[in-house]
Amino acid sequence: MSNQKHLWAPWKMDYLKNKKQDSQKIFSDFINENNDKENLILHRANHCYVIMNYYPYNYGHLMVIPYKEVDKFEDIDDKVLSEIMSVSKKVMKILRSSFNCDGFNFGANVGEGSGASIPSHLHFHIVPRWKNDTTFMPVIGNTKVMAQTLHDTYEQLLKLFKDEL
Numbered sequence: 001m002s003n004q005k006h007l008w009a010p011w012k013m014d015y016l017k018n019k020k021q022d023s024q025k026i027f028s029d030f031i032n033e034n035n036d037k038e039n040l041i042l043h044r045a046n047h048c049y050v051i052m053n054y055y056p057y058n059y060g061h062l063m064v065i066p067y068k069e070v071d072k073f074e075d076i077d078d079k080v081l082s083e084i085m086s087v088s089k090k091v092m093k094i095l096r097s098s099f100n101c102d103g104f105n106f107g108a109n110v111g112e113g114s115g116a117s118i119p120s121h122l123h124f125h126i127v128p129r130w131k132n133d134t135t136f137m138p139v140i141g142n143t144k145v146m147a148q149t150l151h152d153t154y155e156q157l158l159k160l161f162k163d164e165l
Helices: 011-020 026-032 078-099 136-140 150-164
Strands: 041-044 048-052 062-066 103-107 124-129
Touching: 026 048, 041 150, 048 078, 048 150, 062 078, 078 103, 078 124, 078 150
Parallel strands: none
Antiparallel strands: 041 048, 048 062, 062 124, 103 124
């Protein structure tokens, strides 16, 4: 008899099913749709947009995505990169004031060899972090505890994005 405990995470099945589908154009599809709430898009700028990560590493995990699909960092136009950095700065300010986070993981997985799940469309992750956010759950249980649903977080952030951006 095993002493192994089970922590049910039924939302994970959506991730696994979507991984099997052709998700390579998911970001391109979103920008042409008029379903920002359904797609969890918080802000549209001239050259990029901010979207919540459907499978977040942490509460408030957002992505900044250029409209133009590029797969190499060196292919991003300078004015697009400048806007991405400016928007990212504002996003961090909103997250820091709203969620009282102590820091961020900020960056991109560039190319399939880096672990990019959608290697054909470079995007930037902004993951809020707190001093004590690494508890025993991820280490022992290989599980992350999320404090709020994606849609509740979306509604909370949307108000702030409308005021700040």
